[in-house]
Each structure stands twice: as structure tokens, then as C-alpha cells.
Amino acid sequence: MAIFSDSSKKSGVQLSDNDLIKKITETNDALLFGKLYDRYGQTVYNKCYSFVKNEDEAKDLTQDIFLKLFIQLHKYKAESKFSTWLYSFTYNFLVNYIKRDQIKKLGERYERLNKNDNYLATEEDIEDVGLFELKSAKLDKALTLIDPADKAILMLKYQDEISIKDMQVVLQISESAVKMRLKRARIKLVKAHNTLLNEK
Secondary structure (H helix, E strand, O other), X not given: OOOOOOHHHOOOOOOOHHHXXXXXXXXXXXXXXXHHHHHHHHHHHHHHHHHHOOHHHHHHHHHHHHHHHHHHHHHOOOOOOHHHHHHHHHHHHHHHHHHOOHHXXXXXXXXXXXXXXXXXXXXXXXXXXXXXXXXXXXXXXXXHHOOHHXXXXXXXXXXXXXXXXXXXXXXXXXXXXXXXXXXXXXHHHHHHHHHHHHOO
């Protein structure tokens, strides 16, 4: 699966993420980058699979993400943990990938679910507690029906447990903007979820 292989040939002391990234950006050493792949390749694959639900497509996306990461690794400024930055990098890539043809794939249903931002959900849009523990087989489907950017920020918050503070850094927006985007994403998820529950 990995194109960045044979990283084990680079022996030595286990480096922290930040030290390893510094060496990679200084040398452009693909074998050193392989160490980073070894640490996070499976995690990135899991994120890809959670979006596309197809093993081969998730593998291809993982390779694409790491190729782009190798080129853009210098943009990491250690303002947050590398894992947090990588989650954001991955989700941004996936959002852009999916948005290219999502409206075409979902057609009128997508437009109907996403055009009305004034929808008012019950129970305060479903508050943070238990949002991703809804006992419904419809939740995964509902996540595919909302905008990819909304799905991404919900997964950062509830699946990866990224703090509001860290999201401010990686998304480069204010605390209030993060909270507003989360609220709107929750509303859209509940709307999509309720729509699916009401289908016969």
C-alpha cells in the first residue's frame, strides 16, 4: 500500500513528530518521510474510508494525501500538535475531493437538504453530549447527505476530539466562528437524520 516504504532502513533514535518534520523539510528525504507515513498512514486511511466507504478508493486517497503532504509539509508551523494539523489537512483534502461532484451524485435531494440554513432542529440541535452515539443506522447515511465541510468539522470535534482551541488554529478562524460552524453543521446533520427517519 505504501509508496513511502523501507523507512526502517533509517535507524536511530525515535524522533518526535516535530523533530522528524524538521529533518524532512530540511532534507526532502523520502525515507524519513516514510517514518511519518508509518505513524499516520493507517489513521489517514481510516479517515478516507469514513468518507468514501470504499477500500480501494480510500487507499488511493491516502496515497494522494501523503504525496501532497510531502510537498506541503513546510506549511506546518507547530502551532498545534502535528496530529491535529494532519487531521485538518486530511479533511480539507477530502472535502475538496468530494465537493467536486457531490451535487451531481446526490442531485435534488442534496440541494433540498442543504439550501435552507434556517431549519430549526429540536433539542437545541442535539447538543454535544452523545451526538455521535445516536442509536440509528441512519446516522452514517445522514453524514453523507450534508456538506463535506460540515461533516469534516463535526468529525474533527466528535470523532477526533479536537478542542475548540486547536480548531481555531488549524482552521484559522475565531472561537465564535468555530462554534457557529459546529452549530450549523449539527442542525444540518439533524435535519438530514430526521428526513431519513421519516422516509418510508
